[in-house]
Amino acid sequence: METKDAVLALAALAQESRLAVFRLLVRNAPEGLTAGLIGEQLEMPAPTLSFHLKTLAQAGLVSMVQEGRYVRYRAVLAGVDALVAFLKEDCCRGNPKRCSTKGSS
Amino acid sequence: METKDAVLALAALAQESRLAVFRLLVRNAPEGLTAGLIGEQLEMPAPTLSFHLKTLAQAGLVSMVQEGRYVRYRAVLAGVDALVAFLKEDCCRGNPKRCSTKGSS
DNA sequence: CCGTCATTTCCATATTATTGGAATAATGGA
DNA sequence: TCCATTATTCCAATAATATGGAAATGACGG
Numbered sequence: 062m063e064t065k066d067a068v069l070a071l072a073a074l075a076q077e078s079r080l081a082v083f084r085l086l087v088r089n090a091p092e093g094l095t096a097g098l099i100g101e102q103l104e105m106p107a108p109t110l111s112f113h114l115k116t117l118a119q120a121g122l123v124s125m126v127q128e129g130r131y132v133r134y135r136a137v138l139a140g141v142d143a144l145v146a147f148l149k150e151d152c153c154r155g156n157p158k159r160c161s162t163k164g165s166s
Numbered sequence: 167m168e169t170k171d172a173v174l175a176l177a178a179l180a181q182e183s184r185l186a187v188f189r190l191l192v193r194n195a196p197e198g199l200t201a202g203l204i205g206e207q208l209e210m211p212a213p214t215l216s217f218h219l220k221t222l223a224q225a226g227l228v229s230m231v232q233e234g235r236y237v238r239y240r241a242v243l244a245g246v247d248a249l250v251a252f253l254k255e256d257c258c259r260g261n262p263k264r265c266s267t268k269g270s271s
Numbered sequence: 272c273c274g275t276c277a278t279t280t281c282c283a284t285a286t287t288a289t290t291g292g293a294a295t296a297a298t299g300g301a
Numbered sequence: 302t303c304c305a306t307t308a309t310t311c312c313a314a315t316a317a318t319a320t321g322g323a324a325a326t327g328a329c330g331g
Binding site: 177181183211212213214217218232234235236 | 318319320321322323327328329
Binding site: 200201202205212213215216217220234235236237 | 275276277278279280281
């Protein structure tokens with residue numbers, strides 16, 4: 062992962078509305094939800110939601126699939142893992158014992 | 167963790183300069199670095215760096231300790247873990263098997 | 272105290288993001 | 302084909318953020 066991608070993903074999540082959308086999709090993984098259902102759950106106007114979904118998709122954090130008249134969105138959980146790996150890259154110069162808490166990447 | 171805290175932390179990282187600062191501190195955990203050394207490594211003007219360090223500190227992602235004339239900054243690695251836990255909260259409605267990749271929180 | 276060094280605050284500028292109404296597409300059923 | 306439904310694009314007002322020079326703060330050594 063490159064810095065540019067990480068900033069894109071972090072910026073996508075660093076916004077109340079989008080964070081709510083993403084977390085809703087995480088809860089509803091792996092089936093996902095249609096745009097309409099998301100808007101209904103979060104009481105968000107369609108254009109606003111569309112804008113945010115596009116941002117999340119461009120950041121690689123959600124995937125979209127056309128299903129007839131609907132578009133189904135899904136959280137890309139691997140995106141979060143990639144982000145964390147990037148953040149902790151070469152943590153403690155590779156002395157994992159000195160690194161805190163749980164030993165993710 | 168509350169939504170507000172998560173947005174604060176994500177926004178702190180969602181910026182190229184700050185992301186660079188944080189990752190530098192992660193690499194140099196757990197000792198940390200003084201403000202001056204960070205600015206030197208990243209070739210960043212002092213006021214700009216100070217602004218970004220303050221933002222990271224307010225987000226709970228770095229800690230600061232006065233050391234004589236210097237101020238030492240350290241990455242708070244647990245902050246990242248808390249963030250991930252929040253993002254993946256109730257993932258797949260608690261069906262961890264259906265959740266992807268590695269089984270963090 | 273006084274000078275020096277490390278860091279922060281002040282401030283103005285430039286840039287970028289969020290929001291939702293109205294209009295526009297795209298799909299499928301009758 | 303025509304209509305109802307679903308979702309997106311267009312656009313403009315509003316708000317928030319990043320940047321760095323100059324000045325101010327704070328800490329230590331002499």
